[in-house]
Amino acid sequence: MWCPHLFKRNGKIAPLFFFLFLSPTFAFTQEESEFEEITIFLNIQQIGGMEIPAFIKGQDLFLPIPDVFNFLKIQYTPSPTFDSISGFFFSQQDLYLIDQENNEIRYQGKVHDLEPDDFIRTEDNLYMRIKYFGQIFGLECIFEFRTLSVNLKTKLELPVIRQMRQELMRKNIYRLKGEIKADTFIFRKYPGFHFGMADWSVIATERQPGFSDVRINLALGSVIAGGEADLSLSYSNIEPFIERNQRYLWHFADNNYNVVKQVFLGKVPVQSIASIYYPVLGGIVTNTPTIYRQTFGSYTLVDHTEPGWIVELYINSVLVDYVKADASGFFTFEVPLVYGNSVVKLHFYGPWGEERSREQSISIPFNFLPQGKLEYTITGGIVEDWLNSRFSRANLNYGLSKRLTVGTGVEYLSSIPGRKTLPFLNLSLRVGSGMMITGEYTYGVRFKGFMSYRLPSDLQFELNYSKYDPNQKAINYTNLEERKAVVSMPLRLKGLSTLLRLTVDQIILSRSNYITTEFLISGNVFGLSANFTTNAVFMNPYVPYVYSTVSLGFRLPAGFIFTPQTQYVYNLGKIISLKLQVEKRLLRHGYMNIIYERNLAVNIDNFQIGMRYELPFAQAGFTASHGNGVNTLFESARGSLIYDAKTNYVGANIRPGVGKSGIVILPFLDLNCNGRRDKEEPKVDGLTVRINGGRIEQSKRDTLIRIFDLESFANYLIELNKQSFDNVAWQIRKKTISVSTDPNMFKLVEVPVAVYGEATGMVYLNGSNGQNGQGRIIIDFYKSDSTYIARTLSEPDGYYSFLGFSPGTYFARIDEKQMKKLHMTSSPAFQPFTIERMVDGDQAQGLEFVLNYEPTDSTSATHYQIEVLTPIPMDGIFRQLYEDIPVMIKPLNAIPDQKEQQQAPSLAPIPSQSPKTSVPDTLMTPAKKEVE
Numbered sequence: 001m002w003c004p005h006l007f008k009r010n011g012k013i014a015p016l017f018f019f020l021f022l023s024p025t026f027a028f029t030q031e032e033s034e035f036e037e038i039t040i041f042l043n044i045q046q047i048g049g050m051e052i053p054a055f056i057k058g059q060d061l062f063l064p065i066p067d068v069f070n071f072l073k074i075q076y077t078p079s080p081t082f083d084s085i086s087g088f089f090f091s092q093q094d095l096y097l098i099d100q101e102n103n104e105i106r107y108q109g110k111v112h113d114l115e116p117d118d119f120i121r122t123e124d125n126l127y128m129r130i131k132y133f134g135q136i137f138g139l140e141c142i143f144e145f146r147t148l149s150v151n152l153k154t155k156l157e158l159p160v161i162r163q164m165r166q167e168l169m170r171k172n173i174y175r176l177k178g179e180i181k182a183d184t185f186i187f188r189k190y191p192g193f194h195f196g197m198a199d200w201s202v203i204a205t206e207r208q209p210g211f212s213d214v215r216i217n218l219a220l221g222s223v224i225a226g227g228e229a230d231l232s233l234s235y236s237n238i239e240p241f242i243e244r245n246q247r248y249l250w251h252f253a254d255n256n257y258n259v260v261k262q263v264f265l266g267k268v269p270v271q272s273i274a275s276i277y278y279p280v281l282g283g284i285v286t287n288t289p290t291i292y293r294q295t296f297g298s299y300t301l302v303d304h305t306e307p308g309w310i311v312e313l314y315i316n317s318v319l320v321d322y323v324k325a326d327a328s329g330f331f332t333f334e335v336p337l338v339y340g341n342s343v344v345k346l347h348f349y350g351p352w353g354e355e356r357s358r359e360q361s362i363s364i365p366f367n368f369l370p371q372g373k374l375e376y377t378i379t380g381g382i383v384e385d386w387l388n389s390r391f392s393r394a395n396l397n398y399g400l401s402k403r404l405t406v407g408t409g410v411e412y413l414s415s416i417p418g419r420k421t422l423p424f425l426n427l428s429l430r431v432g433s434g435m436m437i438t439g440e441y442t443y444g445v446r447f448k449g450f451m452s453y454r455l456p457s458d459l460q461f462e463l464n465y466s467k468y469d470p471n472q473k474a475i476n477y478t479n480l481e482e483r484k485a486v487v488s489m490p491l492r493l494k495g496l497s498t499l500l501r502l503t504v505d506q507i508i509l510s511r512s513n514y515i516t517t518e519f520l521i522s523g524n525v526f527g528l529s530a531n532f533t534t535n536a537v538f539m540n541p542y543v544p545y546v547y548s549t550v551s552l553g554f555r556l557p558a559g560f561i562f563t564p565q566t567q568y569v570y571n572l573g574k575i576i577s578l579k580l581q582v583e584k585r586l587l588r589h590g591y592m593n594i595i596y597e598r599n600l601a602v603n604i605d606n607f608q609i610g611m612r613y614e615l616p617f618a619q620a621g622f623t624a625s626h627g628n629g630v631n632t633l634f635e636s637a638r639g640s641l642i643y644d645a646k647t648n649y650v651g652a653n654i655r656p657g658v659g660k661s662g663i664v665i666l667p668f669l670d671l672n673c674n675g676r677r678d679k680e681e682p683k684v685d686g687l688t689v690r691i692n693g694g695r696i697e698q699s700k701r702d703t704l705i706r707i708f709d710l711e712s713f714a715n716y717l718i719e720l721n722k723q724s725f726d727n728v729a730w731q732i733r734k735k736t737i738s739v740s741t742d743p744n745m746f747k748l749v750e751v752p753v754a755v756y757g758e759a760t761g762m763v764y765l766n767g768s769n770g771q772n773g774q775g776r777i778i779i780d781f782y783k784s785d786s787t788y789i790a791r792t793l794s795e796p797d798g799y800y801s802f803l804g805f806s807p808g809t810y811f812a813r814i815d816e817k818q819m820k821k822l823h824m825t826s827s828p829a830f831q832p833f834t835i836e837r838m839v840d841g842d843q844a845q846g847l848e849f850v851l852n853y854e855p856t857d858s859t860s861a862t863h864y865q866i867e868v869l870t871p872i873p874m875d876g877i878f879r880q881l882y883e884d885i886p887v888m889i890k891p892l893n894a895i896p897d898q899k900e901q902q903q904a905p906s907l908a909p910i911p912s913q914s915p916k917t918s919v920p921d922t923l924m925t926p927a928k929k930e931v932e
Contacts, residue, residue, distance in 0.1 A: 035062075035120065041149040042071065049149075055120050055127055061143045061150070062120050062127035065098060068139075068152075082126045089137070096137075100126055105136055108557055112136055182717055182738035186749060188254070189742055190226030194645075196745040197221030197657040201638035208631045213238045221658035221744035227252030227263070228712055228743030230659055244279060244384045251743070253713040255289040262286050270379055272393065273422055273442050274413045274474040280391055282381015287374075290713040300452070300460055300488065301333040302501070303346070307563050307581075308529065308553050310349040314693070314711075326522045327529040327553035327563055332488075332499060365438050365450045366428045367407070369399035389415035395424075403430040411442075417473045419444055445472045462486040470510070481508040491523075498523025514539035529553035546570040560584050576601040589614045597627075604628050617652030644746040647704060655695075661712045661741035663749055665689060665705040669730070670752035671837050673806035677750050682839075684730070684753050688721040712743035720751060728803065729756050729841025757805040757835030759812060761847030763794040773798020774851060778815035783808065784832075791815070807837040812847050823854045 035055045042063075043049035050071060055062040065085050069076045076087040085098045089107070096107040100119040105112040112132075120127035130150070134140035142151045199219040206212040219232040232247035239245070249266040264284035270276065305311055307329045312322045315336065325331040335344060369375060376396045383389040395409030404427065411422040424442040431437065434456075439449040448466040464484040468477060488501040503518040515538040522531045529552065536546040551565040565579040579597045586592050595608040604627060612621030618639035625632045640657040643650050647664055667687040668677050685703040689696065693716060694707040710716060718737040730753050739749060759781065765774035775796035781789040789810065794800040813830035826849050833844035 038148060040143075041147075042068065042152060043149060044071070044152045053125075054150075059145065061130045063130055063133065063141070063150070064125045064127050066125060068133070072139075078126065082121055082124065085126055098126070098128070105132070107136055108555075110557060182736040184734040184737045186737060186739045186747070188713075188740040189747070191223050191742075191745075192225060194223040194745050195220070196223075196643050197660065198641040199638070199656045199658045200640070202636065204635045206633045206635075210630060210632075211238070219656075219658040221660075223742065223744055224250060225252070228659065230744075232658075247279070251712075253290050255713075258287070260285055260287060261289050268379065268381060270381075270391070270393070272391070272413070273411050273424065273445060274416060275476040276383055276391065276413070278383050278385045280379075280381040280383050282379065282391070284377065284379045286377040288377060300462075301335045301344070302488075303331060304329045305331065305346075305348050307551065308561060312347040312349070314345045314347065324529075326524075326531045327551035327565070330520065330522045330531055330533075366436055367397060367405060367426070367438070368428050368430070369397055369405045371399045371401050373399045383413075383415070385415065387415050389413055397426075404428070413474070419473075422474055442474075444469055445474050457489075459489045460487070462488075478509055479507055480510060482506070483508075496523065496525055498525070512540065543571065547576075558584075574600070586611075587613070591621075614654055617654075619654040642708075642746075646746070646748050647702070649706075649746075653708065655709055657708075657744075659712060659743065660708070661710040661714075661743055662746040663691075663694070663707040663710065663716070663718070663739055663741065664746045665707070665718070665749050665751055667703065667705075667751040667753055669839060670754045671807070671839070673752075673754045673756070675733075675752050677752065684725075686726075687724045687751065687753070690719040690721075691716055706746070710741050712741055715740050718749070725753070727840060729758065730754070731756050731804070754806070755837075755839065755841050756803055757807065757838075757842040757844065758801060758803040759805060759810070759833055759835075759844045759847055760799070760801040761812070761831065761845070761849070763798045763800060763814070763849050763851065765798075765851045766853075771850065777849075777851070778818050779812055779849075780815050781805075781810055781812050783810055805835045807835050807842070809834050810844075814849055814851070819851075824851045825854060826851055 035057050038054055038056055039051050040054045040061070040063075041049050042052050052064060052067040052071075054064065066076060066078060069085075069087070074087065074089060076085050078085045083099075083101045087096060088094050089096055094108070096105065098105050100121055103114045103116055103118070105114065112135075114129075114132065118129045118132065130141045130143055133152075138154055138156050140153045142153070143149075144151070197219075198221065199217075201215075201217045203215045204212070205214075214237050216235045217232065219230065222229045222231075228249075228251040230247070230249050230251075234245050235241055247267050249264065249268065251265075252263045253261060255261055262284070266281070266283075267279045268282055268284050270280050270284075301313075303311075305325050307325060307327050309325050309329070310322055311325060311331050311333075313320055313333050313335065320336060321333055323331050323333060374396070375398075376394070378394045380392040381390075383391050391413050393409065393411040395407060397405055397407035399405050407426045409424055411424065412420055413422075414420055416422075422442050422445055424440060426440040427438065429437045434454040435451065436453075437449070437451045439447070441447045446466060446468045449464075451463045452460065453462075454460045462485065464482070464486075466479075466482040468475065468480055470480060483506040485504045486501065488499060491498050491500055499520070499522050501518075501520040501522075503520075504515065505517070506515045507513060517536045517538075519534045520531070521533075524530070531551040532548065534546070534548040536544055538544045547567055547569040549565065549567045551563065553561065553563045556562050561583040563581040563583075565581075566575055567577045568575050577597065577599050579595070581593065581595045583591070583593045590611065590613045592611045593609070595606075595610075597606040597608075598604075599606070606625065606627030608623060608625035608627075610621065610623035612619065618637055620637040622636070623632075623634040625634075638654070640653045640655060641650070642653060642657055642662070644662075644664065647666075649664075665687070666677075667684045668681050669684050670677070671681050672678065683703045685700070687705065689705060691707055693714075694710045697706050697708065698704075699706065716739050718739060720732050720735050720737070722732045722735055724732075732751070733754055734751075737749060737751075739747060741747060761779075763774050763777045763779070764771045773794075773796070775794050775798060777794040777798075777800075778791055779794065779800050779802075780791045781802060783789060790802060790804060792800050792802040809832065811830045811832040814826040819826060828849070831847040831849070833847060835844060836842040
């Protein structure tokens with residue numbers, strides 16, 4: 001490709017001009033001499049980077065549209081002459097057209113007019129001025145002229161990011177199964193005391209007419225005696241400050257212990273059969289681990305959140321899937337089932353980067369254990385009710401087989417009238433590949449069962465049944481029976497992706513019963529999020545009450561999100577409510593929403609406007625509403641503080657931090673390659689990492705990588721990118737690190753970046769045609785004490801190199817076995833060299849060897865040696881020739897015996913080609929791999 005700067009430097013103007021005249025490579029509308037073709041490095045946040053061609057004019061940069069879109073996985077189709085590019089951005093309905101001929105861009109219903117000099121067209125590419133990638137498509141590009149690099153940032157979930165997340169989820173599922181293993185392990189530490197996290201929030205509500213209240217919450221997270229210690233204090237101006245409203249818990253966990261793996265003390269979480277409405281002050285002891293390693297089957301999880309929000313699914317602190325809620329907030333997951341009691345949590349994210357502070361824990365009805373596995377949980381304490389009721393519970397589960405787990409236990413609550421002891425039995429059973437059954441029987445209280453069956457077509461049936469003893473006093477229910485059936489089926493057609501779901505729920509009381517049904521159609525139709533739900537309530541002797549709700553959600557120009565919703569009652573034959581919601585992002589970190597709702601049944605209008613802004617250290621917002629004659633102003637602010645003593649870090653965040661963990665990655669140059677950080681070894685910038693969870697922030701000031709929002713007592717796998725550095729001498733030996741997190745603190749992980757030296761040289765052969773470079777010769781490397789290090793092969797031109805030497809003294813020599821079989825000698829016999837300790841890595845050059853044939857009486861043998869220096873086909877007459885000629889020529893085409901490879905120095909199989917800076921795995925002995 002022609003470069004204008006070469007035209008300026010080349011004195012032969014006429015031939016070059018004649019060539020350009022005949023070859024219409026460019027179709028500039030400007031003077032060609034104004035532009036210069038360069039290569040820039042395109043760096044994209046969260047993805048990485050690549051080198052792409054570009055044009056520069058002064059300080060303006062032009063990027064190739066196909067190269068950028070191809071890297072971002074954005075669909076594009078160029079015209080044959082590259083005068084236009086068309087495609088879709090996120091969905092097939094989100095079309096765009098970049099038209100260079102008419103100098104315009106059509107996108108999201110708008111026509112953007114450009115100037116003729118905003119494009120550069122070549123015969124095989126179309127370039128556009130850099131600013132329009134951000135102004136039109138939201139791909140903000142920042143060009144750094146000094147480093148010839150472009151940093152691309154965007155708030156959109158690009159297709160490439162979505163693809164990376166899906167790949168990450170698949171890897172995380174493998175991690176749940178225990179199929180990914182690390183090469184380095186960093187285990188937990190148990191400090192006596194450490195304080196590291198604090199959360200705060202202030203919420204004020206003013207009503208006119210009416211009362212006002214202020215609520216203040218402060219949570220402190222620390223480590224005491226090696227366990228997580230959390231304290232939560234709450235204050236309200238309308239309630240007294242009492243101990244029952246405060247929370248404190250100490251949690252110790254160690255999965256390496258067999259008898260006791262977890263201990264809880266304080267306000268403990270309880271799973272009880274009896275109805276308990278107050279906190280329990282006591283303790284829990286269990287041998288249930290905090291993590292699990294094997295999955296089987298799946299379970300459908302259905303729930304609701306805000307319309308259009310992204311929901312992430314975590315199982316035992318591992319991200320396994322994410323979905324987007326539809327226009328009414330409906331979403332569904334296929335939850336991989338994990339052995340034991342799964343801790344399933346949902347994280348919620350708004351369409352403009354909002355994050356729901358709460359985590360929703362889901363209880364999976366199935367509890368399977370591996371065959372022969374026994375788990376127990378013992379709970380005891382005082383219920384902080386007005387009776388100070390005593391509570392205790394002990395349960396035991398055992399895996400009878402891979403498909404059947406049984407359990408038993410007993411529960412005691414002193415405030416139950418009559419029988420206070422509740423013995424119970426439970427089981428979980430898998431039948432075939434698609435059916436799962438679970439059941440529980442509590443003597444004198446209830447029986448409940450649940451069955452899920454899925455067909456290969458993804459049609460799923462669920463049955464849920466509960467029957468209560470009419471005389472039971474443990475559960476504050478008046479229900480005698482509860483019956484529920486669910487049928488769901490995904491439907492995927494061209495341009496349509498939806499889910500059909502029918503739910504029938506029946507509750508039987510002592511004197512009456514009623515049935516509720518729900519038929520739901522949810523999905524995306526040509527890029528439009530839609531939800532249609534029909535509900536019916538049947539209760540004798542009343543007429544059934546039937547109504548439908550329709551919700552839509554779609555994007556408008558200028559970044560508005562419009563969500564209309566209406567409800568129609570069939571009994572009345574009219575619409576009873578209308579709801580319109582508009583959301584818009586403001587000032588990059590601000591969010592605004594306006595809601596108007598009209599209740600036609602009672603003629604009440606409700607208007608609401610809200611705004612929220614995210615500061616670096618806190619999140620603040622307000623909501624003002626007017627409805628039914630009442631004005632309400634809701635104001636809130638929240639944030640968190642983080643302290644890390646090891647790195648002298650004090651930070652503020654908008655996300656809750658108490659009970660969480662963090663990791664600090666400190667990469668450093670391991671100049672002496674001993675795997676430990678010495679005082680004189682500096683930090684290094686540029687390392688990129690991946691982790692199965694959390695949020696990564698890379699500091700340019702101190703080159704540290706901090707990972708926030710990790711679960712405590714969990715194992716995380718950190719993958720280091722070995723291609724993070726431009727210097728090939730900087731090598732990462734351990735690329736996967738398993739880290740066990742500590743609660744309420746950051747764990748420091750030091751990553752040594754070994755600085756290796758390189759040895760290069762040539763191998764020559766004295767032959768009848770003089771001295772020429774000789775390929776496929778084995779060069780062995782040793783330490784000065786004759787310890788074998790590694791080996792490499794010379795290239796066809798005789799060049800060889802090897803990268804992987806730590807500072808020290810070494811020597812290189814030609815493999816003796818190969819020389820013996822070839823009847824050759826090497827001069828010199830060995831080449832000593834030294835690798836110095838240097839930041840950029842040292843290089844020992846000029847290590848040359850000259851090969852000579854040993855004198856021989858057989859002229860025919862000498863003739864064959866010369867003929868066989870080039871590869872020969874091993875068939876026909878040449879195979880016979882190969883079998884008959886002397887053994888000294890066989891190493892040129894033969895693979896040596898495996899026994900010979902085990903001797904040092906060994907002769908490894910010689911491939912047809914070998915890279916200059918590394919050796920294939922087939923040539924690496926265990927000693928060689930250890931050096932790497």
